[in-house]
Structure formats: structure tokens, C-alpha cells
Amino acid sequence: MTNVGWNVVLRLDEERDGLRMWIIKQDLDGTREVVAPIDLEVRKEYKFGEMFPEPTLFFDSFSAHQFLQGLVNGLVENGYKPDEIKAHDKEVEAMKYHLEDMRKLVFKNK
The missing domain is CATH 1.20.5 (Single alpha-helices involved in coiled-coils or other helix-helix interfaces)
Known part of the structure; x- marks a missing residue:
């Protein structure tokens, strides 16, 4: 992986019948940081009209574009x-x- 910015790496996990995803941020100097695992378990049910809490993920506008582009690239590379x-x-x-x-x-x- 040589792309500076946000990258998404996907791998099928046949043992657990699932998909593994790593969200990685790479800086210009080659430093890589991996986002900690996110538990996608539903925490609370919301009724129509109720306010949601803070979003699951938040990015500043620059990072949002890079992350979404990295996600799209990762998905397309894996046939999605x-x-x-x-x-x-x-x-x-x-x-x-x-x-x-x-x-x-x-x-x-x-």
C-alpha cells in the first residue's frame, strides 16, 4: 500500500465466514495508523422522530473525501x-x- 491518506483493505475470512476490513491512514513519511476495531452491535433502538446521538464515524471534510475514496477503491478492488x-x-x-x-x-x- 503506497497511497497517502485513508486506505481500506478488505479480505475474506473463510474460517469465520465473514469479511475483514482494516481502515488505515498513511502519512507522507510512510507512517501508518490503523483504526481500532469498531463494534457494530446495535446499542439502542430509536423511534421515528427521536434524535440520534453522535454519529458512528465523523471525519473533517478533507479526511471524509479521502476515507470514502479509499473505501470505494477497496470495495472495487474486491469486486464490489x-x-x-x-x-x-x-x-x-x-x-x-x-x-x-x-x-x-x-x-x-x-
């Missing part, structure tokens, strides 16, 4: 994509095969 992009990828794949078929038909006699 928004549903719209998955659908688009399938359309592109179908178009590719269609063009190959058209090429075969057009250049069949040449």
Missing part, C-alpha cells in the same frame, strides 16, 4: 460494485458479443 454498474457491465458484455457476431456476418464474404 453498485447494482447500476453491474447491470451496465452486463450490457457492455452483451454488446461486445453482438459486435463480434456482426463482424463475423459482415466480413464473412470478404
